Amino acid sequence: MHQMNPVNFSINGRPMRAAPGETVLSVARRNDIPIPTLCHHEALTSQGSCRLCVVEVSWGDRSKLVTSCIYTPYEEDRIETDTPRVRTLRRLVIELLLARCPNVDVLQRLGWEYGVKPGRLAPEDGRGKERCILCGLCVRVCDEVVGQHAIGYEGRGVERRITTPFNDHAAACIGCGACVYVCPTSALHYEDVENVRIMKEFQTRVELAQCRQCGRRYAPAVLIEKVTRCAQTKEDDRHLCPACRRRTFAERMSAWMQKQLPDARANGDRLDVTTRAGG
Amino acid sequence: MMHKCPEQLAAVRKRARARQNHARPRILVGAATCGLASGAGPVLEALRAAAATGAEEMEITETGCNGACYLEPIVEAVLPGKTRVMYGHVKPGDAPMIIQATVNGTVYEERALCRVDADEILLEDVVAPYRRNGLDAALERIVARDAHPFFRSQRHIAMRNCGVIDPASLEEYVARGGYAGAAKALLEMRPESIIEAIKRSGLRGRGGGGFPTGRKWEACRKAPGEPKYVICNADEGDPGAYMDRAIIEGDPHSIIEGMIIGSYAIGAHLGYIYVRQEYPLAVRRLRLALQQAEEAGFLGTDIFGSGHEFTIQINRGAGAFVCGESTALMASLEGRVGEPRAKYIHTVEFGLWNKPSCLNNVETWNNVPAIIQRGADWYAGIGTTGSKGTKVFSLVGSAKRAGLVEVPMGVSLREVVEEIGGGVTEGRTLKAIQTGGPSGGCIPATLLDVPVDYESLGALGSMMGSGGLVVMDNRTCMVDVARYFTAFLKEESCGKCVPCREGSAHMLDVLTRICEGAGRAEDIPLLEELSVVMTDGSLCALGGSAPNPVLSTLKYFRNEYQAHIDEHRCPAGVCKALLTYRIVAEDCSGCDACVDACPSGAISGDYSEAHVIDESLCARCGLCVPACPQGAIILQ
C-alpha cells in the first residue's frame, strides 16, 4: 500500500518493525501485546467497525486515536495501547454494546475488565434483547471465504440487521455453518433435524445428504457438492459420513498392512504402525 | 456546432451577446425549484399568454434563482436601452400589467422591487450599463438594486449567472464569458500553473471541510496510479442548505467548466457528478447541460484542440446523507451501499476504484472558472487571511428576508442576519444561528459579531459546513433543536460502526425524554459522555461531528436543558409534553369557536359560558389559539 519498506515504530515503548502493509494489530499480536477486538478475524478483510481495537498514536507532539486493525503505522509512530483515552473509549463502546446485548458473556467480561457501570443506558424501546453486535464476521466469512453470499445486511443505522435477502429462505446457503462458527457472541445457531439442517436465525433449511453406508444424514448435500468441487475428495469417500469414512479408511489401511506384513517379516524389518485414523 | 478553437468560441460569444442586447424586451421568470414552489409555473404561463396577445415581439424565458427566495415568484423585465426591473411576489393576474409596462418601456410599480441599471459580466470584468436613454419618473422612483437592503452588501461570484441567464441555454452561458476559462486553461496554461493559481487564490472546499482546493488537486496529480477521476459532490445534504441546488439549477455549465479545468490540471479523463435524486429539476438541468457541452465539443476528445480528453457521467444519489462523505460517496458510485471507510489512506491516492480521485463540491467547482479568468490575485483579494473569496449562505428559518446570500468571507454574522436578512420575524427576538448543518452548532445571539469564516466559526464549536444559516428566534427550543439534529443523524447513520450507530440512538433517547419532561439530573453528564465516544470513536466525520449540535447547545443554552429537567418547563413553549393550554375565564365569551377548532374534543363549556380545556384529552396542537376571537387561550 502506501509504504514499500518495513516500518520502524514503537508499541508501548518497545521498538517494533512492521512488514509493508502490516497493521498495528498484527504486529501487536505477533508480540503478545493484547488488544481487544470483536469484528476482526485474520482470514477476513478488516472493516474497523467495532472500535474496540483503538490505540493512541503520537508523532511529534500530536496524538490521535486510530483503529489498529486497519491502521498501518508510519515510520517513528509511537503507539500506546492502554492510555486513559483509549480505556475511556473502550469502556463507552462496551457500555453501548452491553446496552444492546446485555446477555452476551464476552461483553460482560469486557465490561467487568473496563469498569462499565451497569444499567445506565437501559434502552426504552425494546432494544436490548439482542445477541448480535453487527460485527459482520458472518457476512464476511460467507462472502469472502465460503463465497456463497447467502446472508447480508438489511437497512441502516440502529435498524440495521443481518439477515437473508427478503428475510426469506436463502437459496444460496449451503448450510456450512461458517457463520455460526465465526460469530463471537453465539448469536447464530443451526440444528440438524431429521433430513434438514435448519439455520435458525436465517429462515433457511438445507437438505442433509445420507451416508451411503450407514444411512445417517450427516452433512448438507450442497455443501458436499461444493467441497468436492473445491477439494477434490475421492469419489467414493464424499458420500460417507465422517464415522464411516474413518472406518473405511481404517479398513483400507489394515488391508494394506495385511498385504505388507508378510513381506516385512521376511525382510526382518520392524513395522511401526500407529493407527491414526484419518478422514 | 463544434468549438474547436477559442476564436470560434469568441465568435459564438459575440453572436450570443448581440442577440441578448438586441432591441426586443425580454422577460425572465425565476423558475428554479423555489420559484416553482411559490407558483412561478402559472405566472410563466400567464406572461406568455399576455405577451401573445400583444403586437410587440417579446422574449420570455426561464431563469434560475437570484437568491431572493422570500420574494418568489420573481420576474425580471429587461427594458432595452434603459434598465432591468425586478418584480417580486408576482401573481398570474399581474401578467398583463407587467407585459404592458414592459412594452411601454416602463414599470408596473405595484410589484416592482428594484431596478438593475448595469449588467455585470464578472468573468470579463465588464460592467455594461443598460441605461442609454433617460428613465421615466416611475422608473426613477424604483430603488436601485445596489441600494436594496437584501442585495447591497452581497457580492455574486458563485451566483454570477443565477437568475440572469436561461440555464437551458449554452449560448447564454458562453455570452457571459463561459468556457473561456476552460479554453484559457487548456490552451495557455500548464497543469502545474493551474494548480499553482488555485493554490494562490486561497480557495478552500465549500462543502464543509474547508480543505485547500489547490493542495488537494496537487496531491491527486502527484499520486501514482491511472486512471484518475474528478468528482463533483452534488449530494447537498445539510438540511437548511440549498446553494448547490440553486447553482445547478441556475448555472449548470459553470460546474462542468470547473471540472474540465480540474480534470486537465489533475490529469483525469473521466468525471462524475453525484447529484441528489431529491432534486429532480437539478438532475434535468445537468443532463441537458452535459449534452450541450458534449455537442459543442467542450467534453469529449481533443477539447479546444488541446488534445485533452474528458467526459462526465451523472449518478443520482439515492437518499442517504452519509453519501456526502467522500469515501461513502465513492462506494455509492461503485454501486455499493454508502458506508465510509477510515481515511488513513487519502482518497486523492486511493479513491474511486482505489484510484487517485479528486472530489470537490458544486460551489467549489463553480468558483474555478472565475479564478482562472480573473486571476488568483483577484480572488485572493476578497475575504480574510485564512478564508478567501465569497461564500453563499442559505439564510433561512425566521429571517425576515430569507434566501441565498453571497458575501465576502469575513463579514460578520450580524451583517448577514440583521442587515441582509432584516432580522427576525416581527414580534420575536433573535436567539441563535445554527450554522454548518447537522455537523455544526448553534451560535447564540450574543456572539453575532463573529466573522463568518472557517476558523472563527470553528472556534465557537460550530462550523462553516456547506453554508446553512438557520435563524432561530425566542420561539425555538434549543433542546428540541438538538433533538431534531440527533434524530436526523440517527436516521442517517449507516450503522457500520458502534459509536455512531448505538451512540446516536441513545443520545436521542436521552434528548427525547428531556423534551418530554422525564429528564434526569444525570442526563447532562451522560450526553457529554456519549459525545466523547461518538467524537473520538466514530469511523467517519458524520459520527464524529454528530454531537456538535448537542455540545454547542449545552455550551450556550445549558439553562434551557436545566429548565426542562429541573422545572419541567420549556421556556420557548415548543416541547408539547411540557405545555399547558388554558382558557382565561374572564376573557372567554363562550362562542364555541375553540370547540369547533379542537380536533381532539378536549374543550367543553356551555354556550356563552367560560370554556375549559381537559388536559388529559388535549393533544397540544395549538389550533384553538388562533381560533379564539377573544385571544383568551394562553400557553403556560
Added chain:
Amino acid sequence: MSAGETVSIAADTPRLEAVLQRYRRVPASLISVLEDLNEEFRYLPRPVLEHVSMALNVPLNQIYHVATFYKVFNLAPQGKHTICVCEGTACHVKGAGAIMEKLQEQLRVSEGGTTEDGQFTLRSVRCLGCCALAPAVMVDHDVHGELQLDETARLLSRYADRPDDA
C-alpha cells in the same frame, strides 16, 4: 401501477431489459439501475431484484442491502402519488411536524404508509432545498412552499382522482 398489483417478470421483461440495456449491464451501475426500476414500477418487486442480480452478476445479498439502505427505494408497492414532507431544519422550525400530523390524519396512514385506495404514499424527506419557503411538501415532482395547515386538504384534492374517474 397501483397498490397491491404484483409484477410478473415474464410480462415485464421488456421494461426491465430496457433499463438494463440503458446501463449496458455494468455491475457498478446497480444503483442507477435500481433507481430507474424504482421509478418504472414505483417499487422494487422481488422478482425484479432477483433478475437484476443475475443480469448484473451482483450477489442478491448485496442488492438487498442496497435496496434497503437507500431511502428512495421501496420494497412494497407505492401509492399513485408520493407526498414527501420536508423535514429540513427550516421546515422543522416552521412547523413541518404539524403538517405531517395533519396529513397523517387526513390520509389515515402513518409515515411511510400508503392509503387504502392506493392513491397516496406519505413519506418524510431530508431537505428539499426550499428552505426559504418552509414548510415545504413535494407531491410527485412538484414542490409546494409555505404550506399552511389549512391548505393540506386542498393540496390533496388537486391530486386525488375524482370518484367518477377512479
